[in-house]
Amino acid sequence: MKALVYEGVEHVAYRDMPDAAPQDAEHLIRVEAVGICGSDMHAYLGHDARRPAPLILGHEAAGVIVGGPRDGDRVTINPLVHCGTCTACQSGRVNICPNRQIISMPPREGAFAQYIAMPDRNLVTVPDDVPLAKAALAEPLAVSWHTARLGLEALHPAMDRRALVIGGGAIGLAAALALKAMGVSDVTITEPNDARRTYVASICPFNLRAETTETFPLVIDAVGFAATRQAASALVEPGGVIAHVGLGDGGGGLDIRRMTLQEITFIGTYTYTVEDFRQTASAIFDGRLGALDWIEMRPLSEGADAFRQLRNGSVAVPKIILTPWE
Template sequence: MKALVYDGVETLGFRDVPDAVAAAGQELVRIEASGICGSDMHAYLGHDDRRPAPLILGHEAAGVIVGGARDGTRVTINPLVNCGTCPACVSGRENLCPERMIISMPPREGAFAQFVAMRPENLVTVPDDVPLTKAALAEPLAVSWHAARLGLEALHAGASQTALVIGGGAIGLAAALALKAQGMDDVTIAEPSDTRRAFLTERCGQTVVHAGTGQYGLVVDAVGYSATRQVASALAEPGGMILHIGLGEDAGGLDVRRMTLQEITFIGTYTYTAQDFRDTCAAIFDGRLGPLDWTEHRPLAEGAAAFADLRAGVVAAPKIILTPWT
C-alpha cells in the first residue's frame, strides 16, 4: 500500500510500505480521508519524542471496512486504544488509561496510508449522506467536545456565560462550535493571523478578534504556549475557568498568584472518552456542529507539500484533509 512516511525533521516520503493486516479481533479499513493534526506537525518539526522516524503519522481518519461481516460499512475511527479493564476505563474515562495508545505512535502506525487495522469498538458507522471527508473531523472535534463538556459542567452558575477561545486552528474552531452546540452562545475566537481571521469570519461565521480583551467566564487555550497561557491567566474573570487543550510548549505563562487570589479554575484536558467520541459523531451527523465545510482537501501523494505550506503559515483553512486514492 502507499503511505506518507515521516523520515526525519521536515522530511516526508510518499512510497510503498507493507500492507496493513487485520489481526484477530480487528477490522481492515480502507482510508478515504485523513486530517493533518497539530501533533503531526510537532512530529514533523522534530518536537515529539513519542513519534520517532520512520513512522506513518495521522490519526484523524475515516474510511470503509474491507472484508468480514461488515464489508463496505462506512466508518470514522476513534484512534485512542485503551486496555478496557483499568479503573479509568471501567469508570468511562478511557482517555486517562495508563496503557492508552493512539495510532501514529509506535508500535501502531498511523492513518496517512491507504489502509489501517482497528478494533471494531473503535469504529463508528457513518450515515450514507455524510461525506467521509467530514466524518474524518470526528477526532479533532471530539477533543474540543470533551473540553467543552468538562468546562461547562464545572463552570460556576454565577460566572458570566462568555467564552474566549485562544487560537483559530482546527481545535480552536472546534471548541467554539462545541461550546455553542452545548449551550454557550457568546463565544469569541482570538486569532492573530489576518488570513485565518478573515476565513473564520467569512467562511465559518465566527466572531473573531485579533486579540482578546476584557474578562470571560471561560477561556480556552487551544494553542498551549507560554504566551497564550499568560493571556488566559489575564482574561479569565474572577471565579472563572481556563480550559487548556494545546500542547505547544511545556511550561511558563500561568499567573498562579492571580489564579489563586481570584479562584480561577484550571482544567487540563486531553483527548476524549469513548462516549464523547460517539456524542461528537452524533452532533456531526445531525448538523449541530454546522456544515463543517471549512477544510481543504489534497491528495496524500502531495502530503509533504501540505506540511510545508502549514509550516510556512500560508494555509487559511483550519484543517487540511489528505485523500489516499487521488
C-alpha cells in the same frame, strides 16, 4: 500500500509500506480521508519524542471496512485504543488509561496510508449521506467537544455562560462550534493571523478578533504556548475556568498567584472519552456542528507539500484533509 512516512525532522515521504494486517477483533479499513493534526506537525518538526522516525503519522481518519462481517460499512475511526480493564477505563475515562495506545505512535502506525487496521469498538458507523471527509473531523472535533464539556461542567452556575477561545485553528474553531452546540451563544475567538481570521470570519458567525482585553468566565486555550497561557491567565474572570487543550510548548505563562487569589480553575484536557467521541460523531451527522465546510482536500501523494506549507504559515484553511486514492 502507499503511505506518507515521517522520516526525520521536516521530512515526510510518500512511498510503499507493508500492508496493514488486522489482528484478532480488528477490521481492515480502506482509508478515504485523513486530516493533518497539530500533533502531526509537532512530530514533523521533531518536537515529539513519542513519535520517532520512521513512522506513518495521521490519526484523524474515516474510510470503508474491507472484508469480514462488516464489509462495506462506512466508518469514522476513534484512534485511541484503550485496555478496557484498568480503573480509568472502568470509570469511562479511557483517555487517561495508563495502557492506552493511539495510532501514529508506536506500536501502532498511523492513517496517512491506504489501509489501517482497527478494533471494532473504535469504529462508528457513518450515515450514507455524510461525506467521509466530514466524518474524518470526528477526532479533532471530539478533542474540542471534550474540552468544552469539561470547561462548562467546571463553571460555577452563578457565572455567565460566555467563552473566549484562544486560537482560530481547527481545535479552536471546533471548540467554538462545540460551545455553540452546548448552548453557549456568546463565543469570541482570538486569532492573530490575518488570513486565518478572515477565513474563519467568512464561514462562522463568531466574534473574531486579533486580540482582546475583555474578560470571560470560561477561556479555552487551543494553542498552548506560554504567551497564550499568559493571555488566558489575564482574560479569565475571577472564579472562572481555563480549559487548556493546546500542546504548543511545555511550560510557563500561567499566573499562578492570580489563579490562587481569585480561585481560577485550570483544567488540562487530553483527547476524549468514548462517549465524547460518539456524541461528537452524532453532532456531525445531525448538523449541530454546522456545515463543516472549512476543509481543503489534497491527495496523500502531495502530503509533503502540505506539511511544508503548514510549516511556513501559508495555509489559511483550518484543516487539510488528505485522500490516499488520488
